[in-house]
Amino acid sequence: MKIVLLGPPGAGKGTQSQMLVKTFNFLQISTGDILRDAVKNKTELGEKAKMYMDKGELVPDEIIISLIEDIIYKNNKKDMNIIFDGFPRTVVQAQGLEKLMENYSDRLDAVVSMNVKDEILISRLTSRRICPTCNTVYNLITTPPKNDEICDYDGTRLIQRDDDKLETVRNRLKVYREQTEALVDFYKKIGILKEVNAECKPEEVFKNIVKALGLNS
Numbered sequence: 001m002k003i004v005l006l007g008p009p010g011a012g013k014g015t016q017s018q019m020l021v022k023t024f025n026f027l028q029i030s031t032g033d034i035l036r037d038a039v040k041n042k043t044e045l046g047e048k049a050k051m052y053m054d055k056g057e058l059v060p061d062e063i064i065i066s067l068i069e070d071i072i073y074k075n076n077k078k079d080m081n082i083i084f085d086g087f088p089r090t091v092v093q094a095q096g097l098e099k100l101m102e103n104y105s106d107r108l109d110a111v112v113s114m115n116v117k118d119e120i121l122i123s124r125l126t127s128r129r130i131c132p133t134c135n136t137v138y139n140l141i142t143t144p145p146k147n148d149e150i151c152d153y154d155g156t157r158l159i160q161r162d163d164d165k166l167e168t169v170r171n172r173l174k175v176y177r178e179q180t181e182a183l184v185d186f187y188k189k190i191g192i193l194k195e196v197n198a199e200c201k202p203e204e205v206f207k208n209i210v211k212a213l214g215l216n217s
């Protein structure tokens with residue numbers, strides 16, 4: 001099964017992907033995580049992506065599509081159950097994915113659209129903290145660490161993502177509305193869109209997604 005988690009920044013795509021990976025046999029492909037790793041390791045991809053990410057803009061479509069082809073189809077992952085987290089993000093990327101899948105006789109099974117209003121998204125993103133050692137994601141309001149901004153697992157001081165500062169968050173939401181939201185209609189027309197309420201607690205959102213996808217947990 002191959003699914004897309006579609007939603008604005010802070011909708012909980014990463015959180016729900018992790019829960020789906022733990023419960024079912026999925027491989028999570030987060031273009032955001034891959035790009036952040038590339039930036040951290042100063043690879044050629046990271047050098048190209050950094051200036052877009054710092055501003056909350058999207059990385060060019062052709063870079064992303066060839067990245068996906070490399071990861072899945074050139075690395076023999078075609079037969080795995082995959083969650084696309086944060087991809088596709090433009091109609092061009094969605095069309096690129098369709099074409100890629102067609103070339104490799106593959107198909108997308110479902111797209112889950114996660115709906116959350118802006119004020120909740122802003123609150124979630126500006127209070128997100130991450131452990132730079134083990135990558136555990138916390139939220140200072142909803143899922144805080146036991147000790148002030150220190151990772152529960154390895155004692156590392158938590159950090160804030162550069163693009164989670166309020167001004168960049170606002171731009172990311174604008175970019176989402178302008179360039180990504182059109183995918184809701186794109187996938188509705190194809191007939192594989194499932195809409196879920198993602199404003200509730202993570203466990204409730206998870207139940208909504210499992211039900212929408214017809215999975216048995």
Ligand code: AP5
Binds near residue numbers: 060203
């Ligand atoms: P990316 O990393 O994909 O960021 P995003 O889509 O903006 O998503 P986030 O990771 O911010 O949010 P999320 O929905 O995963 O929420 P999370 O679960 O973490 O992309 C970053 C950048 O990379 C882009 O701006 C772009 O430059 C580039 N990029 C990436 N993919 C690209 C592509 N395909 N094309 C071009 N450019 C690309 O949760 C957020 C917070 O909320 C956490 O603190 C969490 O604990 C909390 N939370 C989650 N769920 C709940 C809940 N139900 N209730 C309460 N709190 C919750």
